[in-house]
Amino acid sequence: MRHIVLSALAIVGGQAVAADAPLVRNYAPTFVAAYDASAGLPAADRVAVVKKALLAEFPEFYGQRTPEQQEQAIQNAIEHFPKMREAYLDKANAFGGSLPKHLDTFNAVFPNFRLTVPTTVLHSLGEMDGGTRELNGKLHLIFGADMLAYVNPKGNPAPLFHHELFHVAHADFKCGKGLVWEQLWREGLATYVSKAMNPAATEQDLVLHFPNNMAERTRAVLPQAWSQLSSVLDSSERAMYSELFAASDKPSDLPRRRGYYLGYLIAQEAAKTRDLPALAAMDCKQVREVIDASIAKLSADSVRNIAPEFVKVFDATAQLPMPERVAAMSQSLMAQYPEFYSRRKPAQHDKRVQRAIEGFPALRAAYVDKAEKFGAALEQHMKTFNATFPNYQNTTPIALVHSLGEMDGGPRELNGKLHLVFGADMMAELNPNGNAAPLFHHELFHIMHTKKFSCETNPLWAALWGEGLAVYVSDVMNPGASERELLLDVPDDMAAKTRASLPQSWAHALSVLDSTDEKVAAEMFTMSAKDSQLPVRRGYYLGYLVAKEAGKTRGLAELAALDCKQADVLVHETVRKLAKQSKQSKL
Numbered sequence: 001m002r003h004i005v006l007s008a009l010a011i012v013g014g015q016a017v018a019a020d021a022p023l024v025r026n027y028a029p030t031f032v033a034a035y036d037a038s039a040g041l042p043a044a045d046r047v048a049v050v051k052k053a054l055l056a057e058f059p060e061f062y063g064q065r066t067p068e069q070q071e072q073a074i075q076n077a078i079e080h081f082p083k084m085r086e087a088y089l090d091k092a093n094a095f096g097g098s099l100p101k102h103l104d105t106f107n108a109v110f111p112n113f114r115l116t117v118p119t120t121v122l123h124s125l126g127e128m129d130g131g132t133r134e135l136n137g138k139l140h141l142i143f144g145a146d147m148l149a150y151v152n153p154k155g156n157p158a159p160l161f162h163h164e165l166f167h168v169a170h171a172d173f174k175c176g177k178g179l180v181w182e183q184l185w186r187e188g189l190a191t192y193v194s195k196a197m198n199p200a201a202t203e204q205d206l207v208l209h210f211p212n213n214m215a216e217r218t219r220a221v222l223p224q225a226w227s228q229l230s231s232v233l234d235s236s237e238r239a240m241y242s243e244l245f246a247a248s249d250k251p252s253d254l255p256r257r258r259g260y261y262l263g264y265l266i267a268q269e270a271a272k273t274r275d276l277p278a279l280a281a282m283d284c285k286q287v288r289e290v291i292d293a294s295i296a297k298l299s300a301d302s303v304r305n306i307a308p309e310f311v312k313v314f315d316a317t318a319q320l321p322m323p324e325r326v327a328a329m330s331q332s333l334m335a336q337y338p339e340f341y342s343r344r345k346p347a348q349h350d351k352r353v354q355r356a357i358e359g360f361p362a363l364r365a366a367y368v369d370k371a372e373k374f375g376a377a378l379e380q381h382m383k384t385f386n387a388t389f390p391n392y393q394n395t396t397p398i399a400l401v402h403s404l405g406e407m408d409g410g411p412r413e414l415n416g417k418l419h420l421v422f423g424a425d426m427m428a429e430l431n432p433n434g435n436a437a438p439l440f441h442h443e444l445f446h447i448m449h450t451k452k453f454s455c456e457t458n459p460l461w462a463a464l465w466g467e468g469l470a471v472y473v474s475d476v477m478n479p480g481a482s483e484r485e486l487l488l489d490v491p492d493d494m495a496a497k498t499r500a501s502l503p504q505s506w507a508h509a510l511s512v513l514d515s516t517d518e519k520v521a522a523e524m525f526t527m528s529a530k531d532s533q534l535p536v537r538r539g540y541y542l543g544y545l546v547a548k549e550a551g552k553t554r555g556l557a558e559l560a561a562l563d564c565k566q567a568d569v570l571v572h573e574t575v576r577k578l579a580k581q582s583k584q585s586k587l
Helices: 028-037 043-057 067-109 145-151 158-169 180-197 214-219 222-232 238-245 259-270 276-281 284-301 307-316 322-336 346-388 424-430 437-450 460-477 494-500 502-512 518-525 539-550 556-561 564-585
Strands: 010-012 023-026 119-122 130-135 138-144 398-401 409-414 417-423
Touching: 023 067, 028 043, 028 067, 028 119, 043 067, 067 119, 067 145, 067 158, 067 180, 130 158, 138 145, 138 158, 158 180, 180 222, 180 238, 180 259, 180 276, 180 284, 214 222, 214 259, 222 238, 222 259, 222 284, 238 259, 259 284, 307 322, 307 346, 322 346, 346 398, 346 424, 346 437, 346 460, 409 437, 417 424, 417 437, 437 460, 437 556, 460 518, 460 539, 460 556, 460 564, 494 502, 494 539, 502 518, 502 539, 502 564, 518 539, 539 564
Parallel strands: 010 023, 023 119, 119 138, 398 417
Antiparallel strands: 130 138, 409 417
């Protein structure tokens, strides 16, 4: 790191100070002079006058573009200048006084930094408000008075100065690969530093609003933004760089220039355990580890709530014939969450969509209520879950959807990645007015437990343990929860019917504990079983009784920590014990 020494500052073409510090050049007046001098000339001649003046003043910067690109950029600058002239001159005239002041405040935070690069303020021809550029093999710090005037004409300039000064301080961070994650860290950390140094700074001051309220629009699609970002971290494609870090008119499904905001959120997450100098000092390996961990955490925290989309399309297509209505709904849902909705064949999917549309009026009030309250409910129940399991940190993407009748909640592996999906439709149907906490705790426990408890052959006893323990945990965490709230009466009176046939149910369970047959598991844990003489879905209740029995001598944390070998012995012993007890009670 280099130290800013501001004993003196030379300004060329602007306010003069003493001259034994880095050269600071003010070329902003050059554009104004050429603009005024060429007034009244034909457009092409006017462009030529301005171009000649700019190239004569700073050829390293203005000569980067092809002649055609230069002329087009100058033409655009001439056309837009009247609207920004006053703000442009304010920025240019204030620069000589602003830079020393902001160097001082930057130096207070980074006292071991020295500014050694030429610094220039100019008309950037729409390229930048500020930034570092390597020109003829030498690093320059450049501020664009035109973009300063356009992006933030009256706001606080301190965050921008601190942002760009940090880029100079951080210039030694080079991983040599030109990948997205490197630029994500550079821009995100610079933005975070400028915010930390200017706590009252607005998103406009931080240039996170540009273009078109970028940060606000990115927040509205954070789950999709994190998902897409995680897939391109190792990309070096210019098109992806441009989409993430440049503003342009090219179409994009997600807000352009969002890399600044996403990088800022990553740096903000990393700063929870590090101060600014520590963040700035991290090497490439450390940075990549922090990025991966932060994206996992932040993507999990950003809930994908697309349940309202079903309502929106349902209303918008109310007058269409059913086939067209189904097609519109399918297209919309698929676009919102393709990983979830593309798992079925198109004909099966469309059939479910039609049933969902036909059944929606009866569910609508409860469905909308679940969708509107989901974010607050998840936050509340996550806190109570963490109170019981303090070491749990969610890194699994969470979504609320219309599940097309599939689920109220549960883990799903989508494209090789675990997701926690809640179905607002089944939540509304199965428990419209009851306590939702047991469901949230049940599913959060599954996510936590799945990462620790995984058996190679996936025998039935493992499912009995996993589901039963999740029910037991939600019961213990919610004393007084009804069997309906614990989902032990789905289908109607399942638990009561299982209690009435416990000897037979235990006998059957004991005979299939080591089975890996999916049909056997379906008969125990789903409602799809046919010709069953015992209650369908009874595995949840039997598993709950096993976990409850085991819980007499163990706490929740101990039960959750059991590995496959330990759980295997415990489940077999407990099932045999409970089977014997139920048989004796009938004698």
